[in-house]
Amino acid sequence: MKRNFNIHDLRIFYTVVMAGSTRQAAQIMHLTQPAVSHAISRLESATGVQLFDRSYKTLRPTEAGQYLYSEAKFVLDELVRIDEALHSIEQFGGRGLRIAASPALALGYAPDAVRRYLDANGTRPFSIDIESSVQAISAVETMRADFGLGAVHRDSARLRFTPFLRADVVAIVHRDHALAQRETIAVADIPAETYVKPLWSDYVVAQGDIADSLILRSGMRAHMSLLPGTVRAMKGISLVNALSAWDIAAAYPDLVVRPLASRQWFEFLLITRKEAQNQELAERLLDALRAAAQERRTGVYAQAIELAG
CATH class of the missing domain: 3.40.190.10 (Periplasmic binding protein-like II)
Structure with missing residues (x-):
């Protein structure tokens, strides 16, 4: 059965569960409490399931409500990503690029490499998110990130892992x-x-x-x-x-x-999707990553940091 529901209602539902009540959700979203209640009713009608157990004094999500809440975050985050990409295309002629970097690389090295990339390739928006190496793989695979920097490799038909x-x-x-x-x-x-x-x-x-x-x-x-x-x-x-x-x-x-x-x-890898349009960008980023690492190869670090490729 096809279920059509409004994204705004989904956002209100997510806020209600997160806040714990329609009153607090209304305050957070600058809406009236009746408007919030109507949105929940519309969403229940559209999905065909009861999202809250109303037999308690406080709102408690049903099993369906808990499931929708867990999935809603991914949907809403993806909408934010799409909105940012569209804004970037409008302002800069291309969408922004995202890197998911492991904590070990995010203190200064990854930002330095991104700065070098931007110096050489223009001012296209670039963002860095901190993820574990395992999460970085998932972020690239699900297209939440364009590139990943981590220390974990796994067999994948869709991804390329390049030691750098x-x-x-x-x-x-x-x-x-x-x-x-x-x-x-x-x-x-x-x-x-x-x-x-x-x-x-x-x-x-x-x-x-x-x-x-x-x-x-x-x-x-x-x-x-x-x-x-x-x-x-x-x-x-x-x-x-x-x-x-x-x-x-x-x-x-x-x-x-x-x-x-x-x-x-530790061996660090650049994680990319095996799409042809990504390869030129990946090579440029690899150049920036290697240049940032090479600058650090002095003194005690000359032997401790070794470039690959």
Whole structure:
């Protein structure tokens, strides 16, 4: 059975569930409460299902309502994406491009690469979203993003995975930490009480000699965006890829970078769809990614960052 319903009513329904009542939804959307109630009634008539259980004092979504709520977010997000793309075409002659970047690359490296891309290829709008490597694959596959930057590869008939660099795992350590004076740091020597473990939000384990890292205990954990400040506050130590370390050391002068005694690394990949029209853009972006990485290959990073391709 074909179900026709109004997008505005769907947006009102989503807001009602999110807010918990028609009164609060009306305030959020600057509508009257009767207008919100009428929209819910229209949506129920259009879908042919009851969306709320009205036997309670508060509105509770039925099973159908819960399902529609979960799907509505994707629909409404997609409408926002379409609207942004149309606006970009109107203003700039082409739709904006989106990158889904893993947290490990988003501190400074990915924005720097995008800046280089724009300097070389014009001012077409470009946005960066932070996603795990697994989510970046999904974002490109479902066309929520044009490109993905991550550390996970999988077999796919629709996607192309192009390795563009390998980054060793290094230590970032506060200058006052006991290990800061060493030329290299053995993972087994890191005190648990001063170790800040990255919450990669990536579900990715480094390659190489990682046995000691897997059993290393930590006094605190922090997301990549909070990791530098946490290490600084604790006068502690953490293990990150060399690209992230470069960005962190540039922003936090009291944190120093030291190689590890054991070799560990991440391989980073550009994720694209196998559509012909994407390939030229992908090559241009690869050039920008490699240029941004090459600039960082000085000092301790000369061996820790290796370009691929």
